[in-house]
Amino acid sequence: MPRGQIPRQPSKAGRHEKFGKAIRLGSKLKTSTPAKLAKAPKARPEKKSAGGVAPKGYNPISPERVKEILKRLSETYPDAKCALHHNNAWELLVATILSAQCTDVRVNMVTPGLFKKYPTAKHFAALKPEELEPDIRSTGFFRNKSKSIVGAAQAVVNEFGGEVPDDMERLLTVPGAARKTANVVLGSWFGKAEGVVVDTHVHRISRRLELTKNDDPKSIEQDLMKVIPREKWIDFAHQIIHHGRALCVARNPKCVDCPLENICHAADKTWSTVDIHKAAQP
Numbered sequence: 146m147p148r149g150q151i152p153r154q155p156s157k158a159g160r161h162e163k164f165g166k167a168i169r170l171g172s173k174l175k176t177s178t179p180a181k182l183a184k185a186p187k188a189r190p191e192k193k194s195a196g197g198v199a200p201k202g203y204n205p206i207s208p209e210r211v212k213e214i215l216k217r218l219s220e221t222y223p224d225a226k227c228a229l230h231h232n233n234a235w236e237l238l239v240a241t242i243l244s245a246q247c248t249d250v251r252v253n254m255v256t257p258g259l260f261k262k263y264p265t266a267k268h269f270a271a272l273k274p275e276e277l278e279p280d281i282r283s284t285g286f287f288r289n290k291s292k293s294i295v296g297a298a299q300a301v302v303n304e305f306g307g308e309v310p311d312d313m314e315r316l317l318t319v320p321g322a323a324r325k326t327a328n329v330v331l332g333s334w335f336g337k338a339e340g341v342v343v344d345t346h347v348h349r350i351s352r353r354l355e356l357t358k359n360d361d362p363k364s365i366e367q368d369l370m371k372v373i374p375r376e377k378w379i380d381f382a383h384q385i386i387h388h389g390r391a392l393c394v395a396r397n398p399k400c401v402d403c404p405l406e407n408i409c410h411a412a413d414k415t416w417s418t419v420d421i422h423k424a425a426q427p
């Protein structure tokens with residue numbers, strides 16, 4: 146909190162209350178009904194603490210807590226979808242490769258012209274990587290991305306008959322398609338939940354929410370696959386990515402507006418009504 150800035154207080158009828166007041170942050174999340182809340186004493190903000198001890202029995206990955214997180218995310222971001230514009234699996238694969246270290250907005254500015262110039266994987270497969278570089282230069286890392294896209298196009302054309310494969314095993318053989326890219330294509334185009342997309346937002350927020358203690362995408366994905374029901378894998382990633390852009394940003398997350406605030410113990414919260422769990426890391 147910047148010096149001199151007074152922490153905001155939770156309002157009597159503020160957004161946190163609509164989700165119910167967390168009574169206990171232990172293994173079971175219990176919520177008050179609105180009627181109970183009306184009679185309950187006014188919620189008083191607790192001072193943000195830098196450390197803190199986990200409440201006895203606190204289990205951040207208890208099914209009750211995970212269910213509550215998923216419920217609130219679905220209520221807040223009911224229509225969260227992949228932000229990369231695409232019309233088919235190939236376009237999504239290319240857009241996802243381009244999105245590495247680049248904003249989706251920038252990628253969406255580049256892809257319409259790109260796909261007009263090279264409409265199919267076959268057109269890309271006929272290129273030398275250097276020929277593609279000027280078209281994608283503005284997305285950054287354009288030399289590597291050109292090699293990946295042309296390599297991917299050649300694999301799709303030569304190995305898979307021009308169609309992007311729809312299973313993880315074969316997709317991972319396509320140049321430029323590591324697990325994150327494969328999960329994006331499988332989830333957003335084919336509707337197949339074979340894993341959880343772990344991008345920078347999912348990485349950061351899964352740790353803040355203590356859904357994982359790991360710090361590498363592969364292990365984080367494995368942890369998320371264990372605690373989140375499979376039917377939620379695709380939506381969870383979309384919703385967390387939206388949450389990471391809207392509120393749970395990397396620096397100075399907007400905790401005061403966050404629907405997860407009273408069940409979040411992240412060490413770098415900017416505003417808190419609960420004790421900070423010292424194990425929770427950004």
Ligand code: SF4
Nearest residue numbers: 393398400403406409
């Ligand atoms: S309370 Fe803050 S740190 Fe926790 S999820 Fe919300 S925005 Fe992120």
